[in-house]
Amino acid sequence: MRGEEDDALYREFTESNLYPDMDSEQIALQRTKTRGTILTTLTERIHAEEDDLEKNISRETENEPQNEEGLPTKDDGLEFQGVDPELVTWSGPDDPENPRNWKSSRKWNSCAVAAWYTLLGPFSSTMLSPAVSYISEDFDNTNSVLSSLMVSIFILAWALFSPLIAPLSEMYGRKPVMDISMWVLMCFNIGCALSQNTAQMCVFRLLAGIGACAPISIGAGVVGDLFNNDERGKAISIYSLGPTMGPCISSLIAGFIVNSVSWRWCFWVLVIFNGVIAGYGTICLEETYAPQLLKNKAKKLRKLTGNENLHCIYEVATGETILGKFEANLTRPVVMLLTHPMVFGLGTFMAIAYGCLYILIVTFPENWGGRYGFSSGIVGLMYVTMIIGYGIGIIVTQQCADYIYRRLTEKNGGVSKPEYRMPYLFVAAVCCSGGLFWYGWGADKHMHWLFPAVGCVIFAFGVIPVFFCIQNYLIDMSPRFAASAIAAASIFRSFFGFSFPLFAPIMFRHIGYGWGSSIFSFLMLATGIPFPMFVAFYGERLRIWANKRTEKQQIKRDKKNLERLQRQQRKHAEDYERLHPKKDSSFSTE
Template sequence: MPDSSRTASPDPASDKSPPDHDIDLEKVPTTGEPVVPQVSTKITFPETDLDRGIVGWDSQDDPAHPQNFAMSRKWALLAVVSSISFISPLASSMFSPALTSLSEDFGETNQTILSFSVSIFLLGYTFGPLLLAPLSEIYGRRIVLSGANWFFVVWQIGCALAPEIASLIVFRFFAGIGGCGCLTLGAGVIADLFPVDQRGLATSIWSLGPLMGPVVGPIAGGFIGQSLGWRWVYWILLIVGGTLAVGVEIFIKETYAPVIIRRKTAKLAKELGRTDLRGAYDPEEGVSPAKILKQGLKRPLLLLFRSPIISFLATYMSICYGLLYLFFTTIPSVFEQQYGFSPGITGLAYIGMGLGFILGLIITATTSDKILMRLAARAGGKLEPEMRLPLLVFWACFLPVSFFWYGWSADKKVHWIVPIIGMGPFGLAMMGVWMPIQIYTIDCYPAFAASANAALTASRSFVGALLPLAGPKMFQTLGLGWGNSLLGFVAVAFVPFGMLLTKYGKTIREKYPLNL
């Protein structure tokens, strides 16, 4: 029986058609056995109809469509994007262990300013996505990603040569704006390349960078700052970031379907001498480019403030991200002052959390898509985005564990291995919470995954940039034990969030649709 999948909407300026997971399904009869629903995830792409002046794909198997690329090519594209997505978050924290040498060079003793010189990078993550994501949905992924990468790389030179701390803060802010390109557009590239039943594994691989980068950063930065000085942190980021940016120029091709068809339309119009041709994804006639640009730039903010689903997800992810960076604020002082570690060795304390991230990646990557398909089969073969969320509920229960374990073991000066191991559950749970949110967002808004992810990135980065500034004062007042316990209680309070979203997410999503 042929698929009865929907035809993709020809209008990229609206999201009125159902998402690509809302599809009709076949049932395969068996003799003497219950009918087992077969879950189909294939969608129908708009095809070329020159009689009507419509330019689309040559066929459903058109090799030019990104979802028809060979799997080896898809994974190669994802690998390049994921590599950049590791370097940029690495830059956010790689500098932190070298603050002592920076303080000596610039004569800066204000701890708030020193902390701000680190967290300002994340403030760049707040503003950049709101511009880059909609631009990628108008002009394509490749050109925006390339421009953002080079913008990130160039500002490493300014950071390395900064004459005073004020200049360094400004340069790191601009580097953060460029560095957010890969984090913002990665979700869009995944939506472009992979059907819904393959996005779990793809998103797991891509998400490892944003989570592991801030953990690996202090490990590398500690040794570099101790042996070569803090300025070499930026020279190394320049070399590695520049190399990967060249890789993007060589290997990354356009993956956004509307832009590919727009270029195909222009080529056919020239070859055939026809002025009436129109791309299948083009907006309705009479919509000016200025209006398209204005609507695109508004899209991330519309999603953030007018979509309850994105608002809820952004709030929860911001809380988790803020907890992560508050966690980071205590590690250098705890292991240098209480355990006598050198700055380089102190960076190794992050390994406990890093191993948790890796284990979480393995578990979520191998189970996310399988659980989705199993739940869809139980529901009669119909896929719903909310089927991604049971994992969120499960892992949210583990999130508070590390705060009590690490906080009290460090407070009582138990052997150093105990607080390091205690960080592991947090890394494991963060991956388990992060992943369902990212994939759920892509599944809810596949046509505008970049803008939806931009809303999440901007909100969590804002909290991650500013909340840690309160960390030193909070831990000074409450101590390591009760200070971390307070963070643990906050994590406990948000455990029911996933349960509510799993139960009522579909109702909320359908009750408050957005014309994007």
């Protein structure tokens, strides 16, 4: 039985209502003309964009949702609604089904699920950190590098496999990819709990890391789908809790578990938590990716009306092949990382900060347990220091960074710029560097435990602006390529998060906590002050220059894809003329 809404849609989108007083041949002709018009318009727009780039005219777009589909269309094809009666799009700019127009409660529900999903990966990554010595003892492993590898190989999976996730989210949407990834993560966490040797543990940890890739790769895309520039600050601050607070919470819990029961219960508790989050998300997470929502809407209408020619703009004007999507998503983040100075410079700072975060996490058991003689439970409790720092950092960063952004926007006549995200980032460099120095020398000189603990609080406070400011900047600087920029930074920081814990404990044992922490402290200052300062005050020209290079590459892809569609369109028109020589088929598809 159809409801009133379905009845209205049925009456609106049946072929007889869309094309009254036209026979099947006239309808076919009209459809061909319509598609030719759309393709011609998009092609002309691409040529106009290319001309603007040659003339040094910037085409920056404010508050546009992220769209990896690569179409130079406006409002998801709404502009063509009067041209193509069978085009399924939004009912208008204020359509409540467009994720940007959802009610606040609906937006925050999906944002919360994405944040929980994103927390689950880092939570899983360090759950065994306090238990490594127990696991190594059970598995007769005496190699300290292998012990660290059991922790960090999880993060290596993010660096290697994250680029494969974005094309899947384009083809199937954010929700199914993220939901499935959480269940995959749970299955391999079960494998970790049942592992019988070091090799099995490393393999299952790598596979579990692959399962956790999706939220790390496309979680920020969910935030970009839902919120514009002015609203995004609070959402990003909540989303950033996952990569930062997740590792500390899990290590805290695991510290008490290994002190009370078997280390395997670290994984069984993780599996339970994983199952609860996955179940909640599978039920409550909504699809937020506008192209996929329109594809779903068109599919529903085709089934409801029997009109198989209903379509959205992303079904008729996307010439990208599946192989091409994978190729673009695999290469563009790497190209941006290596050639885009903003992505490389800011990504380096974020990567070092993330690597240092994991250094602290994996050295806590040796420092607090070995040097200070704390029990496993108290060692786990020391992770509270970082959680305190994160909590204070979230509140202060969101308020201060947004205040600075709004004030600079007002001074610029109400026109915002991505560079307005940068001033507060200097706090991150000072706090992260100072916190590491404080923690390292306090531990090295075996001062009262409160001294290095305060250093951990300061460091954790400084990590929050790193994620908040840089991720907001990467989204703002080029909305169309925001997903690739975020992916590039994510890959970079994952490699650092993987590699730093492998050599840092050995380095600390040889040169001491003081000088070991000082080296990373100086690295934080070197990467967190000069380049962000340049970006804040002089970065606009460099950003526009770098974005132009990326846009030129995308324009080449767009032209190639639209040329493929136009060739198909011309062939269709020629076939029609051959089969219907007496009909008036004089129209252009150029």
